[in-house]
Amino acid sequence: MIGIILIIILTFFFPGIINRTKSILSGRKGPVILQPMYDIRLLLNKKSIFSNTSSIITQVGPTIYFASIVTSLLFLPFGSYSSVINFDNDFIYFIYILAFGKFFMVLTALDAGSSFQGMGASREVMYSMLIEPAILILIGALSMITGYTSFDEIFKFMDFTNNSYYLVTIICCYILVKFAMVENSRLPIDDPKTHLELTMVHEVMILDISGFDLALIHFANALKFTIFGSLIANCLFPPNSNILVLTLIFIVTQISFAVIIGFLESFNPRNKVVKNPQYLLTISAISLLAFVIALILTNKIT
Amino acid sequence: MFISGLIFKIVIILSLLTFFLKDKKLKAITLTSSILFTAITTFFCFNAFANSEAVSLKLDLLLWTWSGDSYIVIDKFNSIFIILYNVISLIGILYSFKYIENFDSVSTKIHYFALLWLQYSLFFIVVTDNFVNFLTAWEIMTITSFFLIIYDLKPQTIKVGINYLIQMHVCFFLLLFGFSLMLKYTGSYQISSLANADMFSNHAYLATISLLLLGFGFKAGFIPFHAWLPKAYTTAPSHISGIMSGVMVKMGIFGLLKVLLITQSNLLLLGSVIIIISIITGIYGILQATFQNDIKKLLAYSSIENIGIIGIGIGLFLIGKVYNNVYMQSIALTAVIIHIITHSLVKSFLFFITGNIYKTTHTKNINLMGGLIKKIPATSTMFITGMIALAGLPPLCGFFSKFLIFYTSYSNIFNDNFYKTIILLCVIIALGIISGLSVFAFTKASGIMLLGNKRSNVEYNSKMDNNIYAEVILLSIILIISLLPAVLFNFIFNIVCSVNNIFVEKIYYQNLQEIFIKINIITVIFAAIVTIIYLIRKRFINRNGFEKQATWGCGYTAINEKMQYTSTSMSDNLFDLAKPLIKKNVTNINFKDKEVFPKNKRLDYKTEDYADMFINKLIYFGELIIKKFAVTQTGKIQHYVLYAFIFLIIVFIISFL
Known part of the structure; x- marks a missing residue:
């Protein structure tokens, strides 16, 4: 439970830290850290505007999307503390429940009958389809090294301090950062700051969503970041440490994750849209590398 | 008796x-x-x-x-x-x-x-x-x-x-x-x-x-x-x-x-070949489905994809048998049977629903439809439900068999056999791609067909929403199965073990049963979260009020239904990646250079199947050969008598040999 509470608390600061980093790097002072949350509060109290074309799907879609992300929180362990629900291969459910949310998000995008939202929807499903093998292979590698198949046990028995696991941990963190960037439609796949419909992915899907629903989606996206941040933190936890150390490492990891994203977004240009599939497949290829390392570590390739 | x-x-x-x-x-x-x-x-x-x-x-x-x-x-x-x-x-x-x-x-x-x-x-x-x-x-x-x-x-x-x-x-x-x-x-x-x-x-x-x-x-x-x-x-x-x-x-x-x-x-050989063919079947089937504009064809190709998933399960069963791994055998076979059951129910359900849609719109072309959810809400809701089940997303029943196949693959990936590990890795990657693509194909189909505005001037009649008892029966069976995965698993697993004479320790399948019960618990939690958020949302929207306006057109106000995204344009993104596997025919482009006032032009996209093209070629050559024999059909009676005579002589000679 402590993990979930920390995740939710840190979510309030996460987008703010990214923004602050970006502003400082571009020579501006930048808004206060909590500014994105103030925006969300503002949205919560605004009038909703629905498209004439929209149907029941628009009414339930954002809610289901948000709920799917909240549900996926239950699977996240916190160091040696177990997750709320854990079973063998629980990460499959974790991935699929996120996909369920995405299914409704895409339907919501198509519901308005807009000329832009279908484009975003099409790109979003395609990118998450292409990134999915990367995470599956990565977990395969992790479960091969540790010999366990649930988030809980994998992270409990994954020992960062063990010399031979350095490489895998590094690749794992790298892929999780990239995965978080793609799932949240950040640079270099998509730039949430540019509002040119033709090049957007996620933002173009929510053009016709307003008020409470938009607040839900913004918060869900911030939550997604901290979920992946907590997975990264779990990779870095040293085994058998007490809760204070864990909390400290967790908070430091999340903040540095946000700062790293800020850095990446400041210095990375955006990909051409046609180049994106290639970029995503490269991530899968890197996770195959993790798998090969796992094969070597377990003495299958000698 | x-x-x-x-x-x-x-x-x-x-x-x-x-x-x-x-x-x-x-x-x-x-x-x-x-x-x-x-x-x-x-x-x-x-x-x-x-x-x-x-x-x-x-x-x-x-x-x-x-x-x-x-x-x-x-x-x-x-x-x-x-x-x-x-x-x-x-x-x-x-x-x-x-x-x-x-x-x-x-x-x-x-x-x-x-x-x-x-x-x-x-x-x-x-x-x-x-x-x-x-x-x-x-x-x-x-x-x-x-x-x-x-x-x-x-x-x-x-x-x-x-x-x-x-x-x-x-x-x-x-x-x-x-x-x-x-x-x-x-x-x-x-x-x-x-x-x-x-x-x-x-x-x-x-x-x-x-x-x-x-x-x-x-x-x-x-x-x-x-x-x-x-x-x-x-x-x-x-x-x-x-x-x-x-x-x-x-x-x-x-x-x-x-x-x-x-x-x-020869189990290892058979198992490996079946897995490879099934992986190809699964990925090719769902890729084709993604590009189809005919809803029934889309569902048909998705059937091929599901056959691929079943084949993967069968292959894993054989591999398990080779290495004498009772767990892998029994779980893979259970996955196969559960997939057969769920896919049969869901796919026939979807075809029935598609029948309703066809009777309403009198077309099977997705590109011409749109906005059906306002005309036939019951049918449309059922269609979306079926699509979620077919894509294998939780909490509906399509998820269980995919989960079981993932379960066997991941649980056996840390064995000491290199070959087996590689096969299991291929299965994992393939299943990942298949699920991703099926989400693509089915969001496309349901989104374009049911949502948005009508994309053409086809007439809708809403009669088909009236007596839907057959569909409701099937839907309730699907929902019951979705709610009772532990019971279903237990039932099938015992049958599979008794058929194969496999003895599996009780702890092992109890573990899986617990997993399914936990999945049920999460489903309940998920439903609870959705309900709570929905109620909160309702309060907020009642307090803040809402308004209906035209869809955002990026400043353009005269937006019409022709500007909506269509099925073709949605899947076009993927086409660059799928080019080597899918053939696309573009027909009827005859824009002339010097046309001052261009008339209405039509552009047709059609994806083709290589297997189909091969068979067509076969038929073409067959016809060519058969046409050569048409020379003998002279229509003169004496020629036919001659043929009979030649035939008799040949028989006579052969009987001497």
């Missing part, structure tokens, strides 16, 4: 009556005989579930007894299939009463006769062990399904029907050849004699098994033998497509399982 024989006779006589009745009486007689048949066979099945031994019956009714005895065997394993297809056939018949308009015509009478006999033949395919009986029932299935496909008797339909008939007979002869080899080596008519691998010489055994697998693979629609499937499904009436994809294709899988469960040697 006398009573059951009597009921079988009554059922057959009732089916003959369909020729003489019409309208309500025709409906009544069809329904009665179908229900009677379902009742008696289900009774046998429950008998089999209750007993630990298989129930074998001797039915004096069977006419084709010359090749040995006429025992039929009903055990727990085939009981699953019997109940499954009986339920689907029955609901299909119920649905057809709404779908078919003219109950007077001769073709309707033949249609119902064939529908009943399809149901009967499937039963005999499942229960018989004698290959002559098996093939006879198989042939009845083929011919009845041919009559069912060509229901509307349009020339195009008949062409597709004949194409289907020929391809199915290729499948039939492969089976016949395989079984003849079996007869030659073992001297037995029983299919189960395939288990005696030592009676064959080594290559002959592999040849026999491969021939049978090819034959059954043909029926199941594995690539590259799938060309008949999308055509037949698209042309047949919707309830027939539903029954065919839900039941008939699964007969191919049943045959595969029947052979593979008793195969003794």
